[in-house]
Amino acid sequence: MERHVRLFLNRLSLASVAIATFILLLLFLQTPETCVPPNSPSKPHLRFPKSSCDSSPRELVSVDKKNKRLWSTKDWQKKVSSFVQFFHTIRDLGLLHNHTKVVCISAGAGHEVMALSQIGVLDVTGVELVDSPPLVSRADPHNLPFFDHVFDLAFTPHLAEALFPSQFVSEMERAVRPNGACVIVVEECGDAEVGEIVGLFTKSRFVNSINVTLTGLKMTRILMKRISR
Numbered sequence: 151m152e153r154h155v156r157l158f159l160n161r162l163s164l165a166s167v168a169i170a171t172f173i174l175l176l177l178f179l180q181t182p183e184t185c186v187p188p189n190s191p192s193k194p195h196l197r198f199p200k201s202s203c204d205s206s207p208r209e210l211v212s213v214d215k216k217n218k219r220l221w222s223t224k225d226w227q228k229k230v231s232s233f234v235q236f237f238h239t240i241r242d243l244g245l246l247h248n249h250t251k252v253v254c255i256s257a258g259a260g261h262e263v264m265a266l267s268q269i270g271v272l273d274v275t276g277v278e279l280v281d282s283p284p285l286v287s288r289a290d291p292h293n294l295p296f297f298d299h300v301f302d303l304a305f306t307p308h309l310a311e312a313l314f315p316s317q318f319v320s321e322m323e324r325a326v327r328p329n330g331a332c333v334i335v336v337e338e339c340g341d342a343e344v345g346e347i348v349g350l351f352t353k354s355r356f357v358n359s360i361n362v363t364l365t366g367l368k369m370t371r372i373l374m375k376r377i378s379r
């Protein structure tokens with residue numbers, strides 16, 4: 151009787167092993183659903199979430215090609231050269247050097263990141279809700295994935311579009327070191343609106359604001375200096 155039970159149990163475990171192996175094999179053979187065929191995506195950077203398939207060399211080549219195409223367009227180059235001019239004025243203020251650590255928040259497709267690199271800034275980080283490799287990584291501006299005070303200068307042209315402007319600003323201030331700078335560009339506005347934006351900052355003092363033209367748009371540049379703690 152006992153032998154029968156043991157035999158039965160043995161068979162049962164053998165059967166379980168066989169079933170498990172079969173399922174494993176099935177899983178192994180099945181292409182994961184997150185894996186998108188290499189030729190189909192027109193905007194690979196918009197796929198979410200990323201799968202391990204993203205790192206296939208084919209995908210990289212296509213991102214490279216896409217970037218080459220994008221970066222050679224007139225529109226792209228015009229915008230980048232406009233940002234180059236803009237950052238020259240920041241450099242003339244003594245706030246930007248080649249070794250300045252800069253973060254561009256809500257950097258879109260990365261025009262400003264490229265512009266900063268072009269003028270010789272060596273350490274530029276661009277973040278946006280949607281990444282655009284290699285210029286811009288994905289991060290929520292309301293919850294920046296950086297330690298406190300790691301940047302010398304933070305720049306954003308999209309504070310006005312932020313969902314929670316005060317949270318956006320507080321993250322910006324947190325990421326910048328004491329005595330570092332926050333440079334904000336908004337649609338051209340008067341003193342009242344500038345005052346409202348300045349009021350969002352709790353750890354910085356207002357330096358100045360001027361009206362500028364950036365990427366063909368009339369904008370107001372607001373300069374804040376992070377106070378030492």
Ligand SMILES: *[C@@H]1O[C@H](CO)[C@@H](O)[C@H](O)[C@H]1NC(C)=O
Nearest residue numbers: 247248249267268269270271
């Ligand atoms: C900064 O980098 C640019 C571009 O590489 C270079 O032309 C310039 O001389 C550098 N400036 C300094 C002060 O090193």
Ligand SMILES: *[C@@H]1O[C@H](CO)[C@@H](O)[C@H](O)[C@H]1NC(C)=O
Nearest residue numbers: 338339340341359360361370
């Ligand atoms: C910028 O332009 C706005 C209106 O277009 C004006 O009200 C404001 O005074 C200007 N700001 C500066 C600093 O010149």
